[in-house]
Amino acid sequence: MAIMALITCGPLAACKDPVETRREPVDDAKERGLAAIKRAGCGSCHEIPGLDWPAGRLGPSLKGFDDVGLIAGALPNRPDVLAAFIRNAPSAKPGSTMPRMPVTEGEAEDIAAYLYGLDHD
Amino acid sequence: MLDPAGPYSQQVTVLAWALFGLGFFVTAIVVAALWIAIKGPAGWKAKLGGERAVWIGGVAFPGVVLTALLIWGLTLTANLTEPIRGDEMRIRVTGEMWWFRVQYLDQSGAVVMEDANEIHIPVDQPVVLELESADVIHSFWVPHLSGKKDMIPGRRTLLRIEADRAGEFGGVCAEYCGGQHALMGFVAIAHEESDYRRWRAARIDRLALVGDDEPAQEEQQLAKTERSGMASTTSSARASIEDAGLVSGRDLFMESGCAACHRIAGTEANGLAGPDLTHVGSRRTLGAGILPNHRGTLIGWIGDSQSIKPGNRMPSYDMLSAEELEAIATWLEQQK
Structure with missing residues (x-):
């Protein structure tokens, strides 16, 4: 019986991160994050779930960003690193097409919260 | 409209509220009549169906109300149709x-x-x-x-x-x-x-400074010198303002076809098909009131405007590299 349970649950469990590493941002930070995304015009270059328009394709799509590996394919995936990257990408990753964005530190943290809180699937 | 900021919209707002109010009032009468027709006492029903009610409610009331409304509305908004003085x-x-x-x-x-x-x-x-x-x-x-x-x-x-x-x-x-x-x-x-006079004077000054419609020969020469990698010996005021990044952004703008549709006063860019970009760096919005205006959205718009506003007349310049897009955007940001 125990073996059966292991066989059926094992593959399912492997699909998700261990619970404690998932970041579950608080809801109002996510809301503020989406508002900041709209205000800053992030959609000019990125497709962002929850933002109907614009859905630019010059930069990478941010769909499923909650499960992304390295930030911009190069940086450690931590909220503080993501927030710093959003504010000043060229300094975080030299050569990045993404320029500095006119958002405050607080807004960058909220945007990071929003991106980590995207569709868990 | 419901938050007027001037004498013309003020009158339109008053009229709009009057229409809302009147519409509500008429709806209330109709609902009341409907209630009487369905559930009201027999005496009321008979009166409502009588000829008198039709003459009063169906002809006299709308006739009087609509005529009064027309006269009042036209008087109220007379300032919208006043003749133009000509010195505005x-x-x-x-x-x-x-x-x-x-x-x-x-x-x-x-x-x-x-x-x-x-x-x-x-x-x-x-x-x-x-x-x-x-x-x-x-x-x-x-x-x-x-x-x-x-x-x-x-x-x-x-x-x-x-x-x-x-x-x-x-x-x-x-x-x-x-x-x-x-x-x-x-x-x-x-x-x-x-503030308005200051704003206008600043714009006129800038146009005079760059020599509107007359691409400065010195400036063009400077751009060419910088492009060929030689140190510029011209002591133009511009040389100290423009670092290498700005100069190459300017060159890219001229060489990539942007100048065929866009005009920037004082440069050889004099295309008339698209928006004039002489003051693009000072604008609040990008893409016709739809995006905030900063380097990030400029890069997004230049590189891929067709994803943002499909079918607009500007092609996506995704054949440019990241550095090139950034250089053009940085230069455009300076065009105040």
Whole structure:
């Protein structure tokens, strides 16, 4: 019986991160994050779930960003690193097409919260 | 419209509230009559179905109310149709698919400054807009400042706007004009009188400085020298302002085809098909009132405007590299 349970649950469990590493941002930070995304015009270059328009394709799509590996394919995936990257990408990753964005530190943290809180699937 | 910021929209707002109120009142009467017809006492039902009720409720009441409303409404909004004096400040606004060309005129009707998707006006002063269209019928509407007015190809319509307080007021095209009609907007910015004069003087000064319509030979020479990698020996004021990044952004703009459609006063870029970019760096919005204006959105727009506003006349410049896009955007940001 125990073996059966292991066989059926094992593959399912492997699909998700261990619970404690998932970041579950608080809801109002996510809301503020989406508002900041709209205000800053992030959609000019990125497709962002929850933002109907614009859905630019010059930069990478941010769909499923909650499960992304390295930030911009190069940086450690931590909220503080993501927030710093959003504010000043060229300094975080030299050569990045993404320029500095006119958002405050607080807004960058909220945007990071929003991106980590995207569709868990 | 419900938050008027000037004498013209003020009257429209009063009329709108009166219509809302009257509409509510009439609806209440109809609902009451309906209730009587279905559930009311037999005596009331008979009266409601009588000839007298039809004459009063069906003919006399609407006749009197609508006639009074027409007379009152026309009197109330008389200031919208007052004749134009002729000495008002004039701005020509041309609707194009899908943006607004803005030209500031002097008293003789000559174009003094050109801009796009942004209209600067002083407060407490009527401004006459000459509305035109380059393609299909558009409609010009700043709800805070006035009513709507169609922009008709081959015809010039006049609309007066006035703001009684400083502020930024959003405007839109209010007549369906094609696929991106919904993304055709602009901003009207009302300045206090002194601020307005300062703003205008700064623009005129800049145009004089760059030598409007006369690409400075020295400047072109400088750009060429910088491009070939040689140190410039010209002690032009511009050399100290422009670092290498700005110069290459300028060169890329001229060489990548941007200059064929866009004009930047004082440079060899004199295309007239697209928005004038002489002051693009000072604009509030990008893409006709739809995006915030900064380096990030500039890069996104130049590189891939077709994803943002599909079908607009500007192709996506995704054949440019990240560095090139950034250089152009950085240079455009300086064009205040």
